[in-house]
Amino acid sequence: MEKISATIPLDHFVSVEDLTNKEVLTLIKRAAQFKKGTISPQVRESLYAVNLFFENSTRTHKSFEMAEKKLGIEIIDFEPSTSSIKKGESLYDTVLTMSALGTEIAVIRDSKEAFYTELITSPSIKCSIINGGDGTGQHPSQCLLDLMTIYEEYGHFDGLKIAIVGDLKHSRVAKSNMLMLKRLGAEVSFSGPARWMNETFSEYGQYVAIDDLVPEVDVVMLLRVQHERHETHDDVNVETYLDDYGLNETREKKMKPSAIIMHPAPVNRGVELQSSLVECDRSRIVTQMSNGVFARMAILEAIIAGRNKAAETSY
C-alpha cells in the first residue's frame, strides 16, 4: 500500500515559487491521492469560502468551486457585476467585508499584478488568500496542476525535456512553469514568435525554432494566444500562426512516441493547436482540466491545515 503523505500547512497560496521542491511534491502527491480516492479529508463544518473572479474564467473558477464542494466547504457566491464594486468599492474593502461576514478563504483572480500583497498584510482581513491569477503575474494553481500532469505521466521531472511554446509575453503561467520545471530538474526550451521572447527567459532555457524542437521533447506545453491582453490584435496573423509557430498534424507526427501535448486552455483551435489534436491520444488537455480539481483540493486542504495550526498556536 502506498504511503500517504501528510499535507503541509499554508497561510496563503499566492505564488508557487515560494514553496520548496519538497512542498510542491507533497501537494502533487496529495492531489494524486484525491484523484485515486485513497484519501477523503473531513473538513470541519461551516467553513466558508468566497470565489472572487474579476476576470473571466471557466476552468479555474469552476474547478475551485468543484474542489471546494468535494471538500465540504460552503461557498458564498460573488458576482462582481452586481456587487458594491459597482459603487466604487475597492478589492481591499470587498475582501475586508467578506472576511467580516465570516468567510475564511478567498480565491481571487484580478487583473492587477500582486493584488494579494495588501490583503495578506492587512491587520483586519482574516481570510486566507488563494491567487487564482494576478494580471500577467502568476497563476500558481495552474502551475501546480501542470506539474501534477507531467508527474503523473512520467513519475519524475529529472532530465525531462519540456518545450513551452507560444504567447510567452502575456502568459502568467509560463514564468512559474519555467522556473519550477528547471528547479525540479527538467530541461526547458522555448518557441513561438521571437518578439514574445524576453531576455529574462534565457536564464531558464533557450529559444529553438518549432520544427527543431518538437521531435526532441517529452512535453509540448502550448500557451494560448491571449488576444484579450494584446494591445492590438493585428500583431498575430491567425491565418498563418498555426503553420508558423503552432502545433499542426505534420509536426505532431514528428513528436516522440511517448511525448504528450499540454495546453492550459481555453485553446484557440486552429491557432496555436490544430483543432483535431485537442482530443488526440497524446493530448493531456482534458486530463489537465480534471487534474485541476484535485490540485486545487490539495491547495485548499493545505490552507485549512494552516488555519487549524494557527488556531491551535493562538491558545
Next chain:
Amino acid sequence: MEKISATIPLDHFVSVEDLTNKEVLTLIKRAAQFKKGTISPQVRESLYAVNLFFENSTRTHKSFEMAEKKLGIEIIDFEPSTSSIKKGESLYDTVLTMSALGTEIAVIRDSKEAFYTELITSPSIKCSIINGGDGTGQHPSQCLLDLMTIYEEYGHFDGLKIAIVGDLKHSRVAKSNMLMLKRLGAEVSFSGPARWMNETFSEYGQYVAIDDLVPEVDVVMLLRVQHERHETHDDVNVETYLDDYGLNETREKKMKPSAIIMHPAPVNRGVELQSSLVECDRSRIVTQMSNGVFARMAILEAIIAGRNKAAETSY
C-alpha cells in the same frame, strides 16, 4: 394504494418526440408522485450538475435548479457572462471542460437549434445533456410539464380539445406540444394571427378564428408573443392584439365551465392574455410553474437511472 411506476433510463433528454407515449406517461406519473410526496428518491452522493443558460430564463433555469436541489444533486453555477465564453470559447469546449471537471449532467439553453447534436456525439464529453430550449427548436421539459398539467386536470388525453393560440411561428414549445398532444389522442386547433401559421401545422390541426374556438375547447393554451425573437417589433400591435387574437374577459366568459387556461409564461399581461385572467380560477399558469419542478425532477431521475445503468453494463 396507487401503484408506483418505475422510472425509465435515459442517456440524454433533448427532444420529447424521441420518447414513446408510454415513456412520456411514465415521466408524467413519476412527476405526479414527486408532487404528492409519495416517492423521494435517493440520489447517490457527489452527483454534480451544471446549468448553462445562454438565453435569459427564470422559470426553466430556476425550476431545474430547484429540482436538482430536491433530488440532492450538487449544482455548479455557471454564469456565461463571466466565463471563458467571453474569451471566445465555444459551447462544445465549455461543456467538454465541465465534463472534465466531473459534472455528470449539463442542462443547457442556447439560441442555436439542435446545439446538442455535437455534444451527445462527442467521444470526450461524458455529461448527460438536457435540452433547456434550443433557439426556436424545442423545449422538451416545457412540453412535459404542459402535458403533466393537462393530465393532472383530466386524467387522460383522449378526445380532449386543445387550442394552441398565438405566436406559433417563434414558439419552441408549440411544435412539440401539437405533435405530442395529437400522438396522445387529443384534438388540436390553432389560432392567432394567420401570418404566424405554417403549412406544416395543418398536419396536426386546423386554424380556427379565436371567437369560434374558445367556446369549444377544454384547454386554451396561449403562447407568448416573443418580441425578442421578432425581427421588427412593429409586426405586432400591442394595443389591439388582445382584442384581435388574445384571451380577454369577454372571451373567457364563453369558455366551457370546466375548461382551463394555460400559458408557458412569462405572460405579456394585456397582450395575449388580459392581466386579470392570469390568476383567475380557471388559469393553470401558476400550477404549470409548480409542476415544472416536479416534471424536471422526473427528467433528472430518468437521466440518473440511465447513467447508473450505463455504469453497470460497462463492467
Next chain:
Amino acid sequence: MEKISATIPLDHFVSVEDLTNKEVLTLIKRAAQFKKGTISPQVRESLYAVNLFFENSTRTHKSFEMAEKKLGIEIIDFEPSTSSIKKGESLYDTVLTMSALGTEIAVIRDSKEAFYTELITSPSIKCSIINGGDGTGQHPSQCLLDLMTIYEEYGHFDGLKIAIVGDLKHSRVAKSNMLMLKRLGAEVSFSGPARWMNETFSEYGQYVAIDDLVPEVDVVMLLRVQHERHETHDDVNVETYLDDYGLNETREKKMKPSAIIMHPAPVNRGVELQSSLVECDRSRIVTQMSNGVFARMAILEAIIAGRNKAAETSY
C-alpha cells in the same frame, strides 16, 4: 446563565418601524445569542429562499446569504441580468414565479419605494418578503444591525447621544435609524451639508455643525455620500467634503474616549471618513458587517417562526 428569549413570529419583514420596541429588542437579543453561539436553531429541511437584488450590493446580499446558510436554508440563486426580467417580466410576476417553484422566503432589494406592498397583499404569492432596501425608502435589516451594534457597545439606548452625519437626503437607513433611536430613548442630532437636511427630520433631532457635534456624542454614525443616487455629481466636492463635513483625524481626536464610529459601508474613503479611521480602534465598521450576519439570522428565524405558526393555525 443568561436567559434565552424566544423569537417573535413575523409574516414579513419590510419596515422596522412596524415593530414594537420590545420586538426590536427581542430580535437584537436573538442576534447577540447567535453571535455568542448560545443558540443554534434547527430549521426544518427543504426550506428554500431566493435573494433578489435588483440594485448592487455586497454586504446586505452576502450577509443574508451567509445567514441563510448558517440557518440551513437552501438558497436559489437569482441573477436579474440573465432572468426573464430581461424579457420585460415584472417584479410581481418574478416573485409569483419563485413562489410557485416552492421558495418560501424572498429577500428583495429594488429601486422602487415600497415595492413590497403589492407582493405582501397578493393572493397568489406565498413567499414571506424581506425588504433588503427599497429605493430611498427603508433598509430595515441595516437599521437592526446598527441598533444591535450600539446595544452591544452600551447595553442600552437611554440617553445615548447619537450623531447621524452626511447624505441624509438619499439615505434609506437614516430615516429608520432616527425614528427608532428616538423611540428607544436616544438623543439624535444631525450634521452634514445643510441642503441635505429635511424639515421632517427636526421631529427627531436638531442640526449641529460637525465641529460642535463630534465632542459631545457617544456615536458618530456616518452616512455614505450616495453618488449613484445624486442627479448630478457636482453637488459634492469630494476634495473638500471631508474637511467641511466629514470625520477626519483632527475631529476624531476630539471625540469622547468611549465614543464609537459607525458607517453602513461601503465607505467612500477620504470623503465622509478619513481612510485611516476605517479600521481604527473606535471604529465599529467591521463589527457592523459581522453583526449584519447575526441580525439577519434573527430576522430569518422570526420569519420561519411566523410561517410555522401560520401553518399550525391553518389546521
